[in-house]
Amino acid sequence: MATTSTQPRLAPTTRALPALAAWGAAVGGTLFVGAVLADQGVWYAGFVSEAGVPGQGFRAPYVVGLFGVGVALVCLAGAPRALLALPALAVAAGGLLASTAAAVPCSPGCPLPPYETPTGQDLVHAGAAVARAGLRALAGLLLAEGRRDDVTRRVSRVALGPVVVAGVATLYGLAFVGRSTFTGTAERVLLVLIIAWTVALAVGLRRARPD
Template structure:
């Protein structure tokens, strides 16, 4: 992939992630009820007036993650694979809708679709956090490494808090607040990682941290 094409794909990735996040946010705010309470996925639950809009936004965001996976492949194959896996899981989360309120055990009775949706969402975030770690550990670019580390630092403890809260207290204000912070961090990192690549000026012989050299000005 040429440098110019890679930069164009990075720009496309950032635009998809940004557009998808905005579409989801609009659907979340427009959905009746307090948009700061409950799980974000409730905006896309069956029967909600803007469920289709929310799911469309999630699929657009998933596409952006997938494109970013291809963009970072020359820098880190591990990170690329993790991003592609996260994209597939995000797409599955958008394709499989939960029922009203997105009920989850142990405090609410859940359907198989509820569990499938929740599993795709939770595992997707875990895989995305692993992609952050892979970028922070394997990519040579200092800006990318620092951004990934900065995003990973709050994601891991907040993700743990969210998981414990869901199991101990169930759906509520605390889990809603923590989930939204984690999502903001994730979206910010995705857009930031794409922007750095899109704005980068090509340099001869760019090298990954593992020592892969671009001898022909290609990445």
């Protein structure tokens, strides 16, 4: 007896967008993470965004990589009909905010309240970065709890738990610990998980059978 595939169906003209999203997230994420590690090392008692401050040695790959991830998210949101309106909107907004965080760097040290005195530019950068991560987590939650048993749901269910744990740890560090190895490590883990989720989701949608 024939079985019915639960994979989302993409038109041939639409299948290019998941491919662009996968490449953008993979290449952009590699540049971004590589720049952070080259600038700060594995353990750093500070914020990831400090690698993107003007004058830092690896700012160029940091900015290019972050823009690449932002473009990947926008492509991912527009790619398939499998992404319903609300999660697609959250993904697209997260991509735009990633580009905003890349375009508006923080000042040296990336000071944040309540432990330091930030500039307006610092608040814009931090607000975009936090909202970006929150929207991606929201999109993952919406997809994980969706009705359809397809690639978007399966990938998001696998990623949701680790992303939520890392996100809560990052927020706790920002609010109650401040600049520390704990906060920096939690932030790194969260960003790597989100990039990995983006790549996995884009690859899964690229492999979906066309109409």
